[in-house]
Amino acid sequence: MAAFILHLKSCLPSAIRSLILPKKAYIRNTSGMAGGLQPASVVVLPRSLALAFKSFCQANSGPLPLLSQSEQDKWMLPALGTAPEARTVCPQFRKYEFGVCTGGLTSLEDYAEQLKDMVTFVLDCSFSLERALGIVGLSRRNPAGLSHAGAYKTTVPCATVAEFCCPLVVTMRPIPKDKLERLLQVTCSMAGEQGQPIHIGDPELLGIKALSKPDYGNCVECQPEDVPVFWPSQLTSLEAVISCKAALAFTSMPGCTVMTHLKDSKTPASCLTPKTVPEVHHISQDPLHYSIVSAAAVQKIRKLEETIAIDPGNRGIGHLLCKDELLKASLSLSHAHSVLVTTGLPTHFNHKPPEETDGPPGAIALGAFLQALGKNVSMVVDQRALSLHTKLVEDTVKQGVLKSQIPILTYQGGSVKDAQAFLCKDGDPKSPRFDHLVAIERAGRAADGNYYNARKVNIKHLVDPIDDLFLAAQKIPGISSTGVGDGGNELGMGKVKKAIKRHIRNGDVIACDVEADFAVIAGVSNWGGYALACALYILNSCEVHGRYLRKAIGPSRALGEQNWTQALPSITKEEKMLGILVQHKVRSGVSGIVGMEVDGMPFHGVHTKMIQKLLDISTEHV
Template sequence: MQAAARLSVCRRICLSAMSSGYQQANVVILPNHLANDFEAFCRLNPAPLPLLYRSQSGETSCLPLAKHADIRTDISQYCVYEDGRLVETVCSLQSFSRVGSELQGRGSWSDMVCFYLGCSFGFEGRLKEAGVPVRNVEQGTNVSMYRTSVPCAPAGAFSCPLVVTMRPVPADMLDAAVEVTHLNPLAHGAPVHIGDPALLGIHHLSRPDYGDGAELRPGDVSVFWACGVTGIEAILSSKPSLAFSHSPGCMFLTDIPDCSPPPAPPPPPDGARRPSTGPDGELTPLCFLISHNPLWYSLASKSAVTRIRQLEAIIGEDPGQRGISALFVQDELLRSCLALSHASSVAITTGFPTHYDHSPPDETDGPPGAIAMATMLLSLGKQVTMVTDRRAVDMNRSILDEAVRKGVLKAAIPLVTFEDSGPDSALRFLCHHGDPSKPRYDHLVAIERSGRAADGNYYNMRGVNIKHLVDPVDDLFTAAQEIPGITTTGIGDGGNELGMGKLKEKVEALMPNGSLIACDVSADYAVTAGVSNWGGYAVACGLHLLHTCSSHQRYLKKGLGHTTLQEQIQDWTANLPSVDKEEAVLSTLVSFGIRSGKTGHLAMEVDGLTFHPTHSDIITRLLEVTLGSTNHRPG
């Protein structure tokens, strides 16, 4: 495109709705002494600030992006900043760049460095081609841009909050929107958040900080992409004596057609490896709903999703012939792992006193899976609390201490009990000061935990009422359903476990004694397994897969900060369940007199199945699926 034509298009209108057919760029212009810091800031925060080109000091052209460009005149509106304050908007920077003149006493144009950054307008055409409506274009408005409460990774003089754009997308088109934008990482790539804007600190969608408000249609979901206006926030926070930027929505127009692949970014410093973002379909993210209250979706690559589904198939095997496959619902494990990955504080409960005529009455299924999940969650930096019955506090404290001593549990964790001491006791337990806006935990997990039946009693698989041995931990799961921000998972192998109320109709119809024993208390996710411990092992493995998945990690971090270090991956791998560690846990349980659930044997077995070869084989196969993902490209 010739310079005159480019200038004419730029000056006509400065909204994404213009459908120019050419890729666009955000622009930040800074004094030379800040240029290296800003480049480092871009490298650390690649989602909002994908660097297309850094100019030489005083350079007005940018040949890699446009042959006949002049950055002083090719944007329809510029912002001028002095000491971190917006002082005016102008349609040209020529008056600031006369040869030999000073920039209002702030230095010369020859000292200024221009940064060209990828822009999300570059993918709007591709969204339309994929059939995804672009509401701001339909409504003839600029895209909505919001300052978030999420801090970017700082570098030198630069530290500021992330800015995002929001585009409403129909729920049934989320995967298409994610895939299209993932393939264009230099136009901000895939979304960094999908769902409730309050989770980003945005409380009024109708009042964007930049741009115009967009109207959501019925069935639309708010989808947020990192935004190059983050560069403007960086100017405001660093307070350079003089700086310039494009005016939000008024972009620099390149010579590169929308249909062309984006230009290669400058090489990363110090030989750092550029993350793989190519067209490989296995790395494409898929979108999954993980919470209704608040509305929240998460992303994971096709590769990671495939492997977690393989884990789910392995734990669904039923060598004990209990009929558990009849309760299976696909992706309950995946969605639980995704929700746990976003959690910061998790409470785990276990304990099924099926052997009511023994002391202790507990079985060997449950505690090993709980410990396996706990140690992986700790390795990922999350807070973990174990909830147990009052009758079992001393025993479980000793079991946890022994697990730490043997290196099975990464670190000691709090062990607490819950009592029904009044109508608000569950709320006070779950939330600081009983305030539902301040939850103490954001995920509850029950694994092989006795679940309350419809008649208020607790039954083992034989239909014997064991209510006298069980504290009302179910109340926590019931209360959590009404508290925004707390998600729940139940793991079971028979239908009478806490959380299996989600599958109550199936349990009543298909499981032995189902109409009597079926748990009446639901969880958001009901993970079924041939043995409940296997479900715990699979959750630990699934979390490892997600945290070694580049697509999920980017979404977790909002495209900000350093990439995952090899040392972190090594620690996560070291804290996976293993045959040796799970055998050690089972040995500890037997030493405390805890028996196999099905047979009552005081032996190295769980639910009547001996550790070798049945359980050891399942663990080995789970690890083969999991560790295969870290020996080659990340998923």
């Protein structure tokens, strides 16, 4: 038997000898150590599972960047170093039987016969976060000794392929918030997509309950000014091996790698473009959450914000504008799953209905695009306007403005408890029904408790206290809010009430006192709704943001771009929408005319030009 083993060793390719020969009883953490070679982790599976595992890696390329695999009919590990004694670090393996880890191995010598019917997969581990931290000027805070930094199983499911069904595993580093942007640019310059984190902020958003208890390795403690930043981990492969329950399988031990000669295919810094250069933006404090988007997408959304901020009514709204509110609002909406939209400013109190043509078109346009993204959308309106809005939604579906019905709700208030019960399942603030509220040209409560139109006329008798929902949302973690307005008396404009009182006519009386997290200012509120839809199109067409949204697992969402284009606001759809409002005798806000105009300005010529400008910005190639 001994003679046979010696003969076998002499016949094997040097690559596979690097797996079998080393038997020294020491363990080295090789994460971040390259020395000119490319480090990789190894998964060895029965040949019957090879095709499925390859597809699984391709479907989840973020945590499982597949470099190579041995050929189906040949027992070898492709393209490893030719002199294992000098060029490879002693690998250590985990052995799995039917999904259970049954021990650690310093070589696979005792399994030479079984390996003949197995396939070896090589996963890229070359991205060195420690090196990136050094470039940014952050000292290494890995656990002492030879242990590797902690990794965590999340509640985020990987894309399932055949027998392979497992959660995403991530690694975490605490990063001072003032270093986030620089670190992200360095990591993406070094490693392209593989250097991009998949989550920045509260670990519970990934289903991680305690950073002090990693599933692999040892935790790295966060300091007061740190933000937890998470990257996809190749340790996801261990969970995949567990899930397939193969009779026999092997993986690299966490923290230990094999050094290969395989070429690095990542994007060098010189190839980064505005479409791939990432930016970090803070979108929520409770829970703490940051988002990532490309510089090119940010540039477009800022152009949208600038475009809608013109002041055709000379109201002084330029003084209310806060930079990047449209960007942050759209980023927050992009991460949302269930959105509640409200509209309705009954300025024509002597007519029935008292509503105006500004508000509903913007709300419906945003709702249409949220539907295209697969989000749950509902609307909440005044009880007295329920019938009107129900008919509006029905007609928009019939005419193809909306793809499907939007549920119409009402809220007549009573107490903080009532508002919480409306927003949350069983009134439990830990289970919100909605994660984003949007008000578009919605009457907002002033400091004296009344509601006013632009002429200081009190319209409180026509308005239900939907403001209470926005106030309650401020105290419920996980619910963000956006207010869109053009005059200062709209729900959400409390965020800029000082400027309203100083610069808007009658502002000291009409200014809304209720804040939204984000205040989008537009010359006409409908334009703000259109701009939000366009910004969502830009974000979800952005590869950098799309990868962050899907946590680097599953196919790119850009596959749905054609449907998203059809869901954008258009001159044709908005003309139909305004025509529906005219049929229901809804009037222009300034003139009171029942006709094809909004805020006293004709649809054709003014609003059509704005819609086209927003579409041109959204769909242009940078």
